[in-house]
Amino acid sequence: MDFDTLAIHGGYRSDDTHSSSVPVHRTSAYHFDDTNHAADLFALKQLGNIYTRLMNPTQNVLETRMAALEGGVASVALSSGTAAIHYSVLNICRQGDEIVSANNLYGGTYTMFDSILPDYGIRTTFVDINNAEEIESAIHEKTRLIFAEVIGNPVLDMANIGMLSKIAKKHSLPLVIDSTLTPPCIFKPIEHGANVVIHSLSKWIGGHGTAIGGIAIDGGNFDWSNEKFKNFNEPDSSYHGLRYAKDLGDLTPLCFALRMRLVPLRNLGSCISPDNAWLFLQGIETLSLRMERHNENALKVAKHLENHDQVSWVRYPGLEKDPSHQNAVSQLKNGFGGMVVFGIKGGSEQGAAFIDRLKLFCHLANVGDAKSLAIHPASTTHSQLDEKQQRAGGITPDLIRLSIGIESIEDIIADIDLALSQ
Ligand SMILES: *Cc1c(COP(=O)(O)O)cnc(C)c1O
Numbered sequence: 099m100d101f102d103t104l105a106i107h108g109g110y111r112s113d114d115t116h117s118s119s120v121p122v123h124r125t126s127a128y129h130f131d132d133t134n135h136a137a138d139l140f141a142l143k144q145l146g147n148i149y150t151r152l153m154n155p156t157q158n159v160l161e162t163r164m165a166a167l168e169g170g171v172a173s174v175a176l177s178s179g180t181a182a183i184h185y186s187v188l189n190i191c192r193q194g195d196e197i198v199s200a201n202n203l204y205g206g207t208y209t210m211f212d213s214i215l216p217d218y219g220i221r222t223t224f225v226d227i228n229n230a231e232e233i234e235s236a237i238h239e240k241t242r243l244i245f246a247e248v249i250g251n252p253v254l255d256m257a258n259i260g261m262l263s264k265i266a267k268k269h270s271l272p273l274v275i276d277s278t279l280t281p282p283c284i285f286k287p288i289e290h291g292a293n294v295v296i297h298s299l300s301k302w303i304g305g306h307g308t309a310i311g312g313i314a315i316d317g318g319n320f321d322w323s324n325e326k327f328k329n330f331n332e333p334d335s336s337y338h339g340l341r342y343a344k345d346l347g348d349l350t351p352l353c354f355a356l357r358m359r360l361v362p363l364r365n366l367g368s369c370i371s372p373d374n375a376w377l378f379l380q381g382i383e384t385l386s387l388r389m390e391r392h393n394e395n396a397l398k399v400a401k402h403l404e405n406h407d408q409v410s411w412v413r414y415p416g417l418e419k420d421p422s423h424q425n426a427v428s429q430l431k432n433g434f435g436g437m438v439v440f441g442i443k444g445g446s447e448q449g450a451a452f453i454d455r456l457k458l459f460c461h462l463a464n465v466g467d468a469k470s471l472a473i474h475p476a477s478t479t480h481s482q483l484d485e486k487q488q489r490a491g492g493i494t495p496d497l498i499r500l501s502i503g504i505e506s507i508e509d510i511i512a513d514i515d516l517a518l519s520q
Contacts, residue, residue, distance in 0.1 A: 101167060101283055105382050109162030113155075122376045123155045142337060142360075150372065152364055157375040163382060164303075164313050167282040168295050171318030172355035174363060175311060175375060179278060179298025180206050181368035182312030186274055186294055187243070188366075189358045192328055193219030195242040198271075200227035200257060202250030202492065205479060207276065211245075227257045228425075233265055242327070243272050248287065248429075249279040249422075252475060252492050252499065253413045254437055256422040259429065263291025272320045272354075278302075278466070279437060283386035284393070284430050293320040294354060299374075301466025302436065305381040305388050309374040316355035329357065336361075386432075388468065388504055393433025395510060396502040400438045402511055408518040410441040410496065437465060438500045442518075446495035449474040453498070455517035458509055470503035470510055 099107070110120050128147035130136035138144040147153055157175050165173040176182045187197065187210075199211055201224035211222040223236040227246045237244075244266050246257045259275060266273040272293040277285060281302045287295045297303055299311035322330040322343040330353060333339035337360065340346075342353040349356060363369060393416075400414035415426035416434030426434055442448050452474070453461050459472040463479055473479065480493045488495070502510065 102386055104166045105385055108166040109159040120156060120159050120376060120379055122372050124372055126150050151367055151369045152359060154372050156372040157370055160375045160379050165315055168315045169286050169288045170295065170315035172352045173313050173315040174355050174358045175313045175370045177368040177370050178310050179300060179312035182296045182314045183207055184210060185358055185362040186296060186314045188362050189329065189354065190272060191220045191242045194240060195220055196240045197222040198233060198236045198241055198244050199224055200246040200250055201225060202255055203247060204251050230261060230265060237269050241271060243274050245274045247276040248285055249415065249435060252439060252497060254415060254439055256415055256425040258425050259287050259290035259292055270324050279435050281385055281389055283389050284432050284435065288317040293317045299378045302389065303381050303385060304378050305468055307464060307467035309377040311370045311374045311378055314358060316352060318351035322353055391504040392436035392502060395507050396436045396438050397434065398507050399502050399510060403440045406518060408443050410443050412440040414438045436502050438502060440498055441494060441496040442498055446476050449496055449498055450477045452517050455520050456513055458513035465501035467501065468504050470505060471501040473499050475499060
């Protein structure tokens with residue numbers, strides 16, 4: 099079925115109650131038929147519901163639908179996008195292993211890689227993700243994965259997933275892609291060779307700023323039987339010595355997702371709530387309709403800002419002059435996403451003042467809401483850094499970040515113009 103059909107029907111038709119819409123299963127645990135049934139579930143001889151930290155029928159619909167929409171084989175929904183990134187790394191890496199990552203990451207991910215994971219023995223080398231030579235020279239025998247965002251922070255530079263996939267394949271490494279800024283109606287990283295796709299569901303997929311959640315989608319297209327991936331090849335003593343890449347038979351292509359559920363999710367516990375899983379399913383039903391409007395509005399805002407005399411620069415992958423435009427045109431379908439960043443003349447002080455003058459835009463630290471959102475990173479999210487550190491991270495004092503909503507474009511532009519004119 100096509101994307102728009104899967105978005106409505108994927109993973110669910112009806113259940114024992116004949117409910118036409120997906121029910122919210124607010125239960126912590128599930129009855130066993132008898133002691134044999136319980137024993138079989140615990141021994142993985144039979145797959146089924148045990149406890150909602152591990153799996154839940156509402157969550158299962160979300161996972162099936164997202165895997166279908168991304169062209170993956172299975173997925174694991176989690177309590178946040180951050181948890182999905184963390185567990186993807188833990189599923190692959192052990193102490194002493196290393197990551198090669200893009201340097202233009204979402205702030206929380208950068209902190210995880212740069213200052214949290216090293217304390218647990220997992221180090222990251224940050225690279226310019228469009229520089230193939232730099233990536234190749236950062237890879238060595240301890241590297242276990244390549245990580246990038248499709249559209250990076252803060253200036254919306256685009257990665258070339260096909261190019262990254264070639265490098266990853268050459269070195270037998272999985273390519274893990276955070277595709278939060280490019281929902282599957284505009285880009286499917288697995289089609290370009292990615293092996294694991296991550297979304298913060300909290301953004302465009304939920305789409306209304308009402309819930310936090312994340313998901314990791316398994317492309318089923320990576321050979322985990324290479325011995326360097328110890329997690330997949332050494333016996334798991336908590337499952338009778340199971341070797342995930344070797345003993346799962348027909349389920350082997352799902353071994354990344356299965357292990358994520360059975361090891362990090364089961365034992366570290368960042369499960370999604372059934373209510374939030376349901377909210378994300380609601381969001382998915384209108385995802386491609388909403389993205390059409392986000393894309394259209396964002397392009398109009400970017401073009402408007404490009405010609406505004408109070409604006410010194412604009413970055414949006416949909417602008418012909420944008421350094422990422424070629425990369426964007428060759429990869430994205432149906433539009434360029436909802437984020438626009440620009441530089442305001444006058445620098446930091448005018449940046450903060452612009453935000454204060456906005457009336458329609460919400461001033462907050464989020465993206466991917468139906469509402470238009472704005473933030474001035476230099477005076478908020480990155481204000482603890484000095485100007486030199488900010489610049490090193492691409493946060494110039496004049497940078498304004500907009501997440502363009504689906505309101506009337508006339509009202510959005512009028513709000514920007516009023517704030518700029520004052
Ligand atoms: C928001 C975001 C995250 C983190 O997701 P949470 O759901 O907030 O934990 C990761 N990556 C990107 C690109 C994001 O925008």
